[in-house]
Amino acid sequence: MSETNGSRAYAPFTEVHQAIDWINSLIPFGIRPGLERIELMMERLQHPERRLKFIHVAGTNGKGSTCAILTSALMAAGYDVGTFTSPYIEKFTNRFKYNNEDISDSVLVDLTNQIRPIVEDISQTSLGSPTMFEVSTAIAILFYATVCYPDVVVLETGLGGRLDVTNIVTPIVSVITNIGHDHMDILGDTIEKIAFEKAGIIKPGVPVVTTVEQPEALEIIRTKASECQTTLYALNEKFSFERTHAMENEQVFAFQGPFRDIKKVVITLNGAHQLKNAALALMTLEVLRQYMAFVMEDEQLLQGFKQAAWPGRLEMLREQPRLLVDGAHNPEGAETLAQALKDTYRFDQCHIMMGMLSTKHHRDVLRHILPLADTLIITEPDFRKKMDAEDLAQLAEDVLGSDSKRPHIIIEPDWRKALDQLQTMTAQGDLAVVTGTLYLISDVRSHVLYQTDSQKGW
Template identity: 65%
Template sequence: MTEQLQKTGNGRLATYEEAREWIEGLVPFGIRPGMERINRLMSAFNHPERRLKFIHVAGTNGKGSVCAYLTSVLLRCGYDVGTYTSPYITKFTNRFRYNGSDIPEETLLQLSNELKPHVEAIAATELGSPSMFEVSTALAILYYATVSYPDFVVWETGLGGRLDVTNIVTPIVSVITNVGHDHMDILGDTIADVTREKAGIIKPGVPVISAVSQSEAIDIIASTAKSRNSSLYLLGDKFSETAIEVRENEQTFRFNGLFRPIEPLTITLNGAHQRTNAAVAVMTLEIMRQYYALIMEDDDLREGLRDAAWPGRLEMVTQSPRVLVDGAHNPEGAETLAAALRDTYRYERLHLMIGMLSNKNHPDTLRHILPLVDTLVVTEPDFRKAMSAGVLAEIVQGMREQLGRHFELIVEPNWKQALERLQTLTGEADLAVVTGTLYLIADVRSQLLYNKESEKGW
């Protein structure tokens, strides 16, 4: 890392590639919860985040999908919308979107050069260098506040909430999709611990919409909202959804809201959890309509929901053979994937390829998947924190004996060769699934759709 800083020094970055490499060169500084460095960065620019209207979205799973629904509907309603999400699937610029398009490479370069001297100044203090995510978040704020000027910014947390650097903003509405078993090495050992971190995005007087379901999580969200005089709109209490018709690539449902029912609403994303995510987005938009004078016609709501897409989540990327990709990288994600495989998709045999990072809850993730597979291909994502295919296979073998299930286990560390094996195995009536870390999903998706290397980063 010292060599990287010495290499760039105080010189200007000349190209987009140099700018991206400079930002991603900060990855070794790791995940460092805390607000000091982002506050100092924003102070250097006179806090431009205070001029923007944010919809702040936190949660263990579903954040990206909720952001996609919100963005799609707001665009359909005629608003200019910034969308900041992570990680990206194809290209670093995917993180910073304005009206559905990535930040231009030349704009990212310009803003990186504006940030770089301030980042290096902070790196020379007792605070140490800002991390990659901190610099990306600062860049997003500068892009929206000084270049593109959206009406709303759909703003996804990186990790947790309370000490996540996205929490520098005061939004007009906060969203907490759900709470599950992920990043517990950083956020805490229990659901209650994780919930307290997520609840940290609740700001005084700012309404909060949530789909948390565990009793301890509900209690914490409710008490936090009450202590901050924030109105809480909870799934199952103030709003709900009822399925009308479900088939592959199309779900129709009724939204039952505090202010009114709306039906029919249709989404093209698969899985029952996507109806929940859509309902959370609709409730958020309803709050904005009631309290912030959002102009939203029902036809725009319907078309926006139908148009919403979110790559890498139950996405059928090829049809012959059928290859479905889904970034189910934690137990809750694997559970929703398994439910969709049982309820939505039809196939004779299921062939599944998985690669995971070393810091995940592997047994609890696998227990949802293993009862369904006919073939399991274990591989390794091309990423520094990858779990060895051999070690993951040992966990699978132990669980296979416990479950008493007989399925073929293939161990292929090279993900490209593993993908070829998967495609060869999959007959016309079968279904192939690639799952696990989004770093694997990003590479597989690029390979199948674009046949090129993807940029990749957290």
């Protein structure tokens, strides 16, 4: 039986690859900030977004980790949780999770068949076709509102905030992790401009929690919160944390909040930045406890923090030889990786493999990474926007200049061959690191852990 769209008829999808191929066929429509198309989709679907409670998470770095911690803690406390994140690491279905399980293939097919005629209709209007991310967001909302009915949905922005597709929702709490230099071609070329976009998720009367620290960015968030007549919980103003213990795969911090203090919170995520993400998640949950009647026993809550995991960020894929992957794709991420390599990991030599997209600003990334590398293998991600390895190598040479401490630089465009070289040269006491774009991390993870190709994508 076929479905009709205007004068055209087409058969419903029956296989998941058909649905995913159709959604991905919308990628060429690009990233088009604005809410007109998603608003129209929600209207045609009878506004499923109004039936759900959302925690809305924006920021430059740390969104995924913060979402993972929130999900783990809420689940440990007995809540059913939907989690919508991007990009996905291995499979398209990773982005739609319910209690940390991917959406089933059959449900994705059903929901895609529901949304497809609406998308086809809108594409014939002056608004143009909805984008891949707009359709993915609509599917997520429909999934949570009509199939699995979670108690709360942890919703990560795709890009920015103010004009991001996910800003269709009115959450119960808004979360802004940090402000950094990423997607500057779309969000603006200053911290203030980027902060303005991120602050766009703040809604009237909805409390805001943030770990943004730059005074100029925080002031913009404060102004927006004031305009919306809502309470701002900012790091080092309303809450703070102090690291009390750190070793590989275990960090402990003490939390000080406006409602109570918690002396010992344990996380197994690595890197000092994860303490900040965990404190942010904890303050968010404290707001839910205080104002939204969420019930969370301390023992369960703390167990959820300890169990939280997030793939592709300071993740040790292999112990013999040690292979660490980290999606440090912007300057702030690279600084975080560099700090972790200094503070958390011990090694005789550090061999780093890197691949980047051509759309990013890499000079500052390299400034953080190069001083720590004994060997730098430059490769290319298997993705349409990849940066040429030769060009990245030349940029590395420019950054090094006349620096006397120079890593040995190897250029190998084929990431599989580059990975083989990396693992071959990594001796017992050494550390191998794969970093750069998450598209490269996705490929390496799938190859090492499952001996399969990834379906990576934004």
